Amino acid sequence: KLVACTQPRRVAAVSVANRVADEMDGRFFLFLWFDWTCSNSTIQLGRHVGYLIRFEDMAELGTTFLKYMTDGMLLRQAMNDPSLERYSAIILDEPHGRTLANILMGLLRGVAKRRSDLKIIVMSATLDAVKLEILQPTFRRLSPTLQSRTHPVEVFYMQEPEPDCVEAAIRAVLVLTTHRAEDEGDDLLFLTGEEEIEDA
Known part of the structure; x- marks a missing residue:
C-alpha cells in the first residue's frame, strides 16, 4: 500500500516529490508500516x-510507495474509493487555512472509523492544536514542543514608496x-x- 502526502x-x-526522491539516496531505506525495503x-x-x-x-503502479498530491486529488480519489484502500497512511501537510484540507479532515475522520x-x-x-478538535476522539493528538532559540529581528521601512520593490529590497x-x-x-x-529570487 502507498503513503499519501x-x-x-x-x-x-511536484517540487517536494523531486526533493524527497533526491534526498533518499537508495543505499538503504525501510518503511516501518509496510513491508518494503530498498537496498542498493x-x-x-x-x-x-x-x-x-x-x-x-x-x-508507477506496484512500485511507488510515497505519493505527493494536492488536496483536491485526494478528494477526487475518495469519491471513487471512499475508504481510500490503496493507502496505508495519509499525511496532511500544513492544512491550515485551506478549505479543501478542512473537508479532507472531516472525510478522514469517517474513514478512520471504518479503517483502524x-x-x-x-x-x-x-496550526493551533485546538482547531484539530474536529478530529477528536477518532485521532490521538501528539503535540511535540520544540525548544528553539528566538533571534532578534529588526524591521526597516523605506522612507518613500519605491516603484520597484524587489530592486529596493x-x-x-x-x-x-x-x-x-x-x-x-x-x-x-x-x-x-x-523569478525574483533568481534575479536577486
Whole structure:
C-alpha cells in the first residue's frame, strides 16, 4: 500500500516529490508500516516516489510507495474509493487555512472509523492544536514542543514608496550588509517568487 502526502499546491507537490526522491539516496531505506525495503538501488521520481496533480500522474503502479498530491486529488480519489484502500497512511501537510484540507479532515475522520489500520498524520508548524478538535476522539493528538532559540529581528521601512520593490529590497540588504561587521548576523530577504529570487 502507498503513503499519501497532501500539499497545498501543484508546484509544491511536484517540487517536494523531486526533493524527497533526491534526498533518499537508495543505499538503504525501510518503511516501518509496510513491508518494503530498498537496498542498493536508486530511488527514482515517478517510480518509488511519485506525485499526482491535475492532468499528471507521475507514479508507477506496484512500485511507488510515497505519493505527493494536492488536496483536491485526494478528494477526487475518495469519491471513487471512499475508504481510500490503496493507502496505508495519509499525511496532511500544513492544512491550515485551506478549505479543501478542512473537508479532507472531516472525510478522514469517517474513514478512520471504518479503517483502524489507516494511519493519519496532520502536520503543521503553526496550526493551533485546538482547531484539530474536529478530529477528536477518532485521532490521538501528539503535540511535540520544540525548544528553539528566538533571534532578534529588526524591521526597516523605506522612507518613500519605491516603484520597484524587489530592486529596493535588494539595495537595502546590500546597504545593511556593508555597514555591519561580518560576525554580527545574517540578513533574510523574502521575495515574491522564484523569478525574483533568481534575479536577486
